[in-house]
Amino acid sequence: MDPDEVVRLVEELKISTCHEEEQTLTIDTDALQIGEQRTGSCLVAKIFSPKAINREAVISHLPRILQAIKHIEICSVGDNLFILDFKSLQDRKQAFSGGPWNIFRNLIVFRELCGLQNVTAMNFDTMPIWIQCYNLPLVLMHKDFLQKLGSQLGDVEEIDTRENGFSMGKFARLRVRLDLRQPLKKHIRLKIQSGQEDVFVLLSYERLPDFCHNCGIIGHSFRDCENSWLEKGKLTYDSWLKAPLRGSGPKAKYPNSPPS
Numbered sequence: 018m019d020p021d022e023v024v025r026l027v028e029e030l031k032i033s034t035c036h037e038e039e040q041t042l043t044i045d046t047d048a049l050q051i052g053e054q055r056t057g058s059c060l061v062a063k064i065f066s067p068k069a070i071n072r073e074a075v076i077s078h079l080p081r082i083l084q085a086i087k088h089i090e091i092c093s094v095g096d097n098l099f100i101l102d103f104k105s106l107q108d109r110k111q112a113f114s115g116g117p118w119n120i121f122r123n124l125i126v127f128r129e130l131c132g133l134q135n136v137t138a139m140n141f142d143t144m145p146i147w148i149q150c151y152n153l154p155l156v157l158m159h160k161d162f163l164q165k166l167g168s169q170l171g172d173v174e175e176i177d178t179r180e181n182g183f184s185m186g187k188f189a190r191l192r193v194r195l196d197l198r199q200p201l202k203k204h205i206r207l208k209i210q211s212g213q214e215d216v217f218v219l220l221s222y223e224r225l226p227d228f229c230h231n232c233g234i235i236g237h238s239f240r241d242c243e244n245s246w247l248e249k250g251k252l253t254y255d256s257w258l259k260a261p262l263r264g265s266g267p268k269a270k271y272p273n274s275p276p277s
């Protein structure tokens with residue numbers, strides 16, 4: 018049975034008035050604990066693509082992409098949805114905390130299994146990503162301000178500063194949980210209260226997978242874009258949103274004036 022069909026039937030059962038005598042079973046904590054020990058080595062992976070990716074190809078390529086040292090047992094549980102059982106907890110940690118990963122140019126979003134959560138009903142709308150912030154005045158490259166800056170983009174999970182809470186270098190670096198349903202932001206305008214010119218903080222995303230250069234959303238190409246708020250053919254997003262390797266500076270020059 019298709020996973021979506023299972024979800025639909027269960028929802029119908031919840032709201033229907035049942036005239037039959039139901040068979041019920043109370044779950045004890047032992048049953049949960051045994052299961053949680055077993056699933057502690059697993060992650061659930063969702064591949065962001067409007068098309069169904071070949072399952073065998075995913076199962077074959079994913080361990081190499083994740084740079085796994087030991088074997089990963091991979092099981093398909095729906096379109097672009099997989100359960101990964103890691104033989105090495107270090108491999109699991111690297112897959113979950115590293116990334117973003119992509120396969121065949123499509124983003125992979127990981128979730129941990131938690132309690133009685135149903136794999137097919139999991140939410141994959143957000144994921145953390147490291148963002149490099151350029152053109153930020155050095156005086157503002159401290160943890161308090163970077164927290165405020167990052168909160169304009171999503172939930173801030175980590176700020177890369179030195180022990181004294183300051184960041185020094187060409188850019189500040191934040192790990193922020195982004196809403197994947199929203200377009201990537203290209204910049205943040207800082208309004209300076211003293212009447213000085215506004216500052217444009219330019220954003221560059223590390224390990225950014227392919228995204229739509231029409232609407233800025235990850236998960237489809239501009240050829241498949243169904244968002245109509247921008248005129249097709251006028252692509253406003255460019256590859257400079259993809260951050261270069263750390264320390265090597267942007268590959269492409271930003272425009273003199275950030276786009277509005």
Ligand SMILES: [Zn+2]
Binds near residue numbers: 230232233234241243
């Ligand atoms: Zn689009």
